Amino acid sequence: MLAQLLCQYQDTPGGLLPLLQAIQEDLGYIPGEAVPAIARVMNCSAAEVHGVISFYHDLRTAPGGRHTLQVCRAESCQATGGRELEACARDLLGVDFGNTTADGVITLESVYCLGNCACSPSVRLDNDTYARVDREGLAGLIASLRQGAEDTA
Structure with a gap:
């Protein structure tokens, strides 16, 4: 599903945040191992991706509770x-x-x-x-x- 989301958002202007939200909606969190692929597809650095994830308190990098x-x-x-x-x-x-x-x-x-x-x-x-x-x-x-x-x- 991650690959599908990456394809869906790769050409969306300003699509990083919507992509991160979609990944979290699908997986429940944003896996750290997905950050390099997200950065590559969104044409930004891994640091920029981490910056967005850490800025928005609703985004999480570990699974939450049910x-x-x-x-x-x-x-x-x-x-x-x-x-x-x-x-x-x-x-x-x-x-x-x-x-x-x-x-x-x-x-x-x-x-x-x-x-x-x-x-x-x-x-x-x-x-x-x-x-x-x-x-x-x-x-x-x-x-x-x-x-x-x-x-x-």
Whole structure:
């Protein structure tokens, strides 16, 4: 699939970022071994490719968990209990931001606005946003993910 994506984007002006996003969408991350081929096809250096990957925090170079939990760290959420929610997420998952649980189920990420300020604090789990989340609500979301992972194992 990588070869197909490289062919699809090679003649696209400004196509590096869309190519990287497409690779991540397909593979879940951008493998380091793909960087030289990406650079060659996009007519840029490997350093430029690495620069784009490292600049955009949504791009990752290692596989993430099956689910992504993003905790909003913007001012509105901070003012309504966000810091406690951040600590709770780290405690419940046993990982810090940017890391994946040992079982590979959940990747914890920070985000600096979910556009849900009127209902702070908020989290996004995969593509669903949850409002006015407290410790118990977050614990329930995490428990349901872990239960779902056990059911499919």
